[in-house]
Amino acid sequence: MTVGVLPGSFDPITCGHVDTARRAARLFDRLVVAVYAHPKKNLMFGLDERVEMVREATVDLSNIHVVSYEGLTVDLIRDVGGDVLVRGLRAVSDFEFEYQQATLNRKLLPSLEVVCMFASVEYSFLSSSIVKEIAENGGDVSSLVPPNVQRRLRERFEATSKARNQGVQPSTF
Numbered sequence: 001m002t003v004g005v006l007p008g009s010f011d012p013i014t015c016g017h018v019d020t021a022r023r024a025a026r027l028f029d030r031l032v033v034a035v036y037a038h039p040k041k042n043l044m045f046g047l048d049e050r051v052e053m054v055r056e057a058t059v060d061l062s063n064i065h066v067v068s069y070e071g072l073t074v075d076l077i078r079d080v081g082g083d084v085l086v087r088g089l090r091a092v093s094d095f096e097f098e099y100q101q102a103t104l105n106r107k108l109l110p111s112l113e114v115v116c117m118f119a120s121v122e123y124s125f126l127s128s129s130i131v132k133e134i135a136e137n138g139g140d141v142s143s144l145v146p147p148n149v150q151r152r153l154r155e156r157f158e159a160t161s162k163a164r165n166q167g168v169q170p171s172t173f
């Protein structure tokens with residue numbers, strides 16, 4: 001049994017992530033989608049919400065398992081019995097970072113293989129941060145994120161603008 005692990009921040013999961021997860025799920029007996037608890041990024045969604053969104057978006061794929069993790073990705077891979085670390089590659093700009101990470105991770109866990117999957121053309125421009133910016137400014141993200149994420153983004157920004165209109169500091173955001 002070959003187990004792939006697709007780690008990421010998923011803040012929030014986009015159609016590009018879903019596409020990579022679906023394609024990777026066909027390559028492995030089991031694909032673990034691992035949501036990283038504390039990425040060095042400004043997060044919009046808490047860990048539980050990010051995990052839930054990934055679960056909802058991949059619920060139809062029976063060999064995908066969604067987990068969250070802290071610490072080193074190689075430790076998570078060991079814990080879940082992973083064989084292959086899967087990452088998505090969009091533009092050349094992704095390459096340097098992914099290459100560095102892959103090399104480091106293989107140093108830490110020499111038995112690990114790292115596979116980078118090219119993003120599908122229609123999602124090659126897509127990132128979670130672009131989605132957040134469009135949604136924040138009232139733009140249409142329906143072709144960029146799964147419906148469950150679209151709903152959450154709408155709720156989030158409706159709540160934020162309501163709080164702003166009432167002069168309340170939206171402390172929970």
Ligand code: ADP
Nearest residue numbers: 007008009010016017020087088089119123126
């Ligand atoms: P990270 O913070 O680890 O980069 P992300 O949530 O941004 O986490 O991405 C998780 C994985 O999904 C990464 O391998 C990333 O390259 C890949 N990915 C991100 N956006 C896309 C996309 N539009 N198409 C394909 N893969 C993507």
